[in-house]
Amino acid sequence: MKILHTSDWHLGKKLEGQSRLNEQKKFIDALETIVDTENIDLILLAGDIYDTYNPSAEAEKLFFDSIKILSKNGEVGIVIIPGNHDNPQRLASVCSLAKDYGVIIYERAFQEIPIGKYGCFNIYNSNQGGIFIEKNGEKIYIYTLPFPSETTLNETFNDIKFNIRIKEILEEGVNQNKDGIPTILMTHIYVAGSMGEGDVALELGGARAIGVDDLPKANYIALGHVHKPMSFKNKNAYYCGSPIEYRVTENKFDKKVFAIDISKDKTTVKDILLENYKPIREYTVMGSEEAIKKSEELSNANEWIYLYVKLDTPLTNSEIRKIKNNKNILEIIPIIETKENIIEVSNYNEQNLEEAFIEFFKEESDGLEPNSNLKKLFLSLIEEGEKIETN
Ligand SMILES: [Mn+2]
Structure with a gap:
């Protein structure tokens, strides 16, 4: 049998x-x-x-x-x-x-x-x-x-x-x-x-x-x-x-x-x-530019992809969006190598918040930047929120 x-x-x-x-x-x-x-x-x-x-x-x-x-x-x-x-x-x-x-x-x-x-x-x-x-x-x-x-x-x-x-x-x-x-x-x-x-x-x-x-x-x-x-x-x-x-x-x-x-x-x-219909692969690249390039390179590859990106600053939303244009990318895993950057972190947050807001606004409005009044309003609201929190 x-x-x-x-x-x-x-x-x-x-x-x-x-x-x-x-x-x-x-x-x-x-x-x-x-x-x-x-x-x-x-x-x-x-x-x-x-x-x-x-x-x-x-x-x-x-x-x-x-x-x-x-x-x-x-x-x-x-x-x-x-x-x-x-x-x-x-x-x-x-x-x-x-x-x-x-x-x-x-x-x-x-x-x-x-x-x-x-x-x-x-x-x-x-x-x-x-x-x-x-x-x-x-x-x-x-x-x-x-x-x-x-x-x-x-x-x-x-x-x-x-x-x-x-x-x-x-x-x-x-x-x-x-x-x-x-x-x-x-x-x-x-x-x-x-x-x-x-x-x-x-x-x-x-x-x-x-x-x-x-x-x-x-x-x-x-x-x-x-x-x-x-x-x-x-x-x-x-x-x-x-x-x-x-x-x-x-x-x-x-x-x-x-x-x-x-x-x-x-x-x-x-x-x-058995044939491997869609292999799972891992790639490691240096920096956001290379990550975007890799993503484009692999856009027609029939693979599931984990992309490891060595960075010294986090990826911006628009960079992430560009990388994720390739729908086979399952996850972007940042490897952030910062020894000397630790001191900057306290300042970095506030600045980054404004940047993040600009990014977010651009995403929502097809690339338009928020005007200065809107930015001010956003930051003042954040400040108020922080005051309330500390009360
Ligand atoms: Mn089992």
Whole structure:
């Protein structure tokens, strides 16, 4: 059976307020092609389908469109588990409609999926968390554990015992396959040792981890949660990672999905590289002029941009406006290098206030400067305001 492993779509996720739906749509198109060229029978979607508990209508539409397209009207099966970003009830609310397309959406751990026909495949046996699938005479057992927490498992465990409890659940789960057919485990969890130390807190969001040794024996383990593709070969366990770069720290590695060819005695895993539809880049420039120049230079670049600007005085509004003409600039990060300027600061404020007012006025009036009376009025109002404040 040919299986495609993907996860962490985070549909609807924004970057500094900018929508990524276009890139996410491109990924779904690419996935559709991969499903065809690799002759995929079954897709495993290992959690974090959405980015938030209350995804936008656009994000939900993309999910519904995606599962319809990818399932090829029931020809390709899809098994989905919720991650920590998903609202499990909401994710699974569409499951009665999805059934005819061969799409199974788990809502919780230990859920028993009814036996029967799902699109072009058959679930001929089922237990708490596990399904026995048959398609064109090939059989496979899949055990799933959605993102486990005290809430989702409806049990309490202390820190020390978390991994032991999870190990027990996973082992019991995979051991329910007495048919001698290949076993796949799919879960959304953090496996310790899967990230560089610095990124752990970011990726984890405070969630608990298990060790590699806590993973059971299976023909393939499809993991979700970590955005970087990685493998624990001794356990046949893989993180496929997120399909697009979701933060700047993710621009250091490739994006992938895995195509797995699984049979009773052999499992082969193939990396499939995904195109980077719009990379996240960082640039550092010296001074405002160079910043404006860089922004113009990159105006047609298909990149999300963080622009670091080394400055000795803050950027003016009109400079900021010029730089932000390039809509791909997510953020201008000033690096202000002032050692000797500290003394000037007390004087600098007042002067700057007048300048700021002139800038603001120009912006509002298509470049006209405020006349001297207006400037005086503004400054006197400020002065009055300051008097009141000190009272
Ligand atoms: Mn996650």
